[in-house]
Amino acid sequence: MYRLVTVSNPEGLHMRVALLISECAKKYNATVTITKGSETVSACDVLQVLTLGAVSGVKLRVDAQGEQASEALNDVCALFENNVQSSV
Numbered sequence: 001m002y003r004l005v006t007v008s009n010p011e012g013l014h015m016r017v018a019l020l021i022s023e024c025a026k027k028y029n030a031t032v033t034i035t036k037g038s039e040t041v042s043a044c045d046v047l048q049v050l051t052l053g054a055v056s057g058v059k060l061r062v063d064a065q066g067e068q069a070s071e072a073l074n075d076v077c078a079l080f081e082n083n084v085q086s087s088v
Contacts (some may be wrong), residue, residue, distance in 0.1 A: 001073055002063040005080035007054045017079075018049040024075050030066035032076055043076060 009017055025032040025043035032043035036058060041048035043062070054060060060080075063074035 001065075001069055002061055003073055005060050005062055005077050007056055007058045007060065008080065010056050010062045012055040012058070013049060013052060015046070015050065018046045021049055021076060021079060022046040024079060028064075028066070028068040028072035030069045030072040032069075032072050033063045033078060035061040035063065037047050063072075 007013060011017075012015065013021075021034075022044050033040050034043050034049060035041075036052045036054055038062075039052060042054060043049060052060070062076055062080075063071060064070070064076070066072075
């Protein structure tokens with residue numbers, strides 16, 4: 001399962017935002033990935049998330065597979081939908 005999200009944080013996916021995403025993804029028994037263009041990274045790895053270089057306005061695909069895929073996908077996408085900048 002997957003969902004498309006838009007990076008709404010004016011500063012893009014910087015270190016604090018990437019850390020929140022990875023901490024969220026790690027809570028679940030699921031494999032969560034984020035794709036920008038042709039590059040796919042593990043959402044659980046903060047450094048991989050940073051390598052996407054996703055700036056404000058970029059569309060990303062968030063995929064989740066596994067036992068808790070639905071919950072993981074909902075929570076990771078909620079960070080984007082609730083403008084993750086307000087959480088940092």
